[in-house]
Amino acid sequence: MKKKSVLAAIALITSTSGISFAAGRDHIEIVGSSTVYPFATVVAETFGKRTKFKTPKIESTGSGGGLKLFCSGNGINTPDITNSSRRIKQSEVELCAKNGVTKITEVQIGFDGITIANAKKGNVFNLTLKDLFLALAKEVPGKTGGELIANPYKTWKDVNPELPETKIEVLGPPPTSGTRDAFAELALEGGCKTFDWIKAIKKQDKRKYKSICHTVREDGAFIEAGENDNLIVQKLEKNPSALGVFGFSFLDQNSDKVKGASIDGVEISFENITDGSYPISRPLFFYVKIDHVGKVPGITEFITEFTDEDAWGEDGYLTEKGLIPLGEDQRKAMAESARSFKQMAIISE
């Protein structure tokens, strides 16, 4: 009796687990970067309204998480497209290849500027990348060359006599965020490189160089404010002496509350990011699994919508949401390679 019921239970469990969910899918599945998410979702929504296809489902997993899912296999239960706020890494291409994802199309959709901003009523900041590095790195060069000391700077004036005498207090994203990666890579490393002897380390010991340039101080001057950029804007408003680090679209939406600092003499603006003169901007991408084209309805049409002038052009609806578009020629070339699903050449770092 007892044995029978146990057997029956086992049979029940195995039979239910045997149900397969691999049947076809009628909507596109997209994963990836939270920075690209606001843009991809607008395209998806317009695509869903304008055509008769279903609206794609978009998960915000972060660039790394997205590529991991994307590369986890070639089956229909894996995502069709992944968004990324950085280029795919060699290790990820290898992971993809290992799992049978060999044909990928890379599409660059534009740029994102990273803002260093403070409250409207606060001081005007004209920062350089070097100032940012000296103010925020964990260890900074000491008086004698080749020596690193724990960051002694308390106010911006200590860093650079031309800056206001306010406490260094910067609200920024946590290390899990792509914005933080880009900030470390472009702003901190950019300032770090201005010291020749540190730059020289790069050739000998890449890891040491990275740890010098990318490590943010932990004594309370840099405050991790969580992934929510709205929160940073709110906090800046309440604390006029603090600065915040976030994406350009949030500055664009909150221009009545906060203002962006100029970096290396270049003001943050739509035009300056577009022409590349604003130094802290990064390219945004998405990657398409070519093998899914034709299996999941609408991929071709979705890419066409995304690469339409109406969407990513200078007057398109994506720029309204804060995307910095590519140049006109670049857009043309990119649209062509995207729509013909040009296979990505394997890049090496």
Added chain:
Amino acid sequence: MSDTTTKIIKAGLKKRYAKEKRFRFFGLMSIVISFVFLLVLLISIFSKGWSAFQQTYVKLDVELNEEVLGINKFSNKDALFSARYKKIIKNSLKKKFPGVKGRKQKRALKNLVSKSAQYELRDKVLKDPELLGTTQSFWFLAKDDVDVFMKGNIDRTLPESNRRIKDYQLAWIDQLIAEDRLEKRFNTQLFSASDSREPEQAGLKGALMGSLFTMLVTLSLSFPIAVAAAAYLEEFAPQNNRWVDLIEVNINNLAAVPSIVFGLLGLAIYIGLFGVPRSTPLIGGLVLTLMTLPTIIIASRAAIKSVPPSIKQAAVGLGASRVQVLFHHTLPLAMPGILTGTIVGMAQALGETAPLLMIGMVAFVAEVPGSIMDPATVMPVQIYLWSDSPERAFSERTSAAIMVLLAFLVMMNLIAIVLRKKFEQRW
């Protein structure tokens, strides 16, 4: 002798009274403090959120010009579907405000009306092609910036550079108000539409349906399993058996496990091993079942235990089998307690986001889910997604969504209390 005792007591009396007074004071203060916190929270949510229940509409005279659209009454459905309604809206705005020059201003003009206007117009024409060639007045959704301004969240006394609405836009809006072409109405959109990236079009229907389906899956799985487990452990399991003790300890521990762990488990087992599709109410329900099981089992066991043994013994004495005793007497008598536990467990599951993060339910889903296999989000996830959106108008919608979720939670808890009050039996 007795004299000294009273002395000692009297000497300490003042201190003891003071101690009691202090204790009462502390107790009262803690209640006051928690009430103040609750009040501050509720006030901040309600004061921000109530305005989201209204939405600004704008009235436009649209000339459904057949030439501009490139279609006529006799065109087929596909042609009607893909005609250029955007142009019609643009023309109507241009006619209303002639002489707008410059890229920036033209764009601002276009942005008085929500992007949904062209699709609304399309649906109207599809429904009634006779409209073509006529001029009609329709109310359309106003763009989020206009809406925010109408609700008084943009200060027009600020210098122009600090405002999202510029002077020329203000002039347009003032003209529209003067002509009674701007109107605030109850925001039905909030309940009838699904998620959107345009705040004025965004609604909660998708999330509400997603929550409903997820809760259905959770309820239909966790209730029978939990009740069966509780009944077995209480009534049939051998007493003082080491295995039974082990299981009991584990169930109690499970109730204290952080919910994200269940999400990881769901990711590894349901998605990884069994291939359940991500982002569906099915996987959400399966994971939340794991989370609510211990809560319901513990409550059910307590309820079953509280049924007096005399009733069971009487039934046995009259010749009922143990299963009969369970189904005819114990369970019906324990049901109010079991249901209360279930509702509390479900309310907990309704407000959960952390485990859903791992299984892909934190996603943009614009279609209203129609079954447990369609992609979906749930209410708390929708709140999280809106709170993270850059558009200003989403902040009031975030608060409004919290209000809706709170209303559901309060309702569920009320039902639990009513059930308990109504059916509770004292022996």
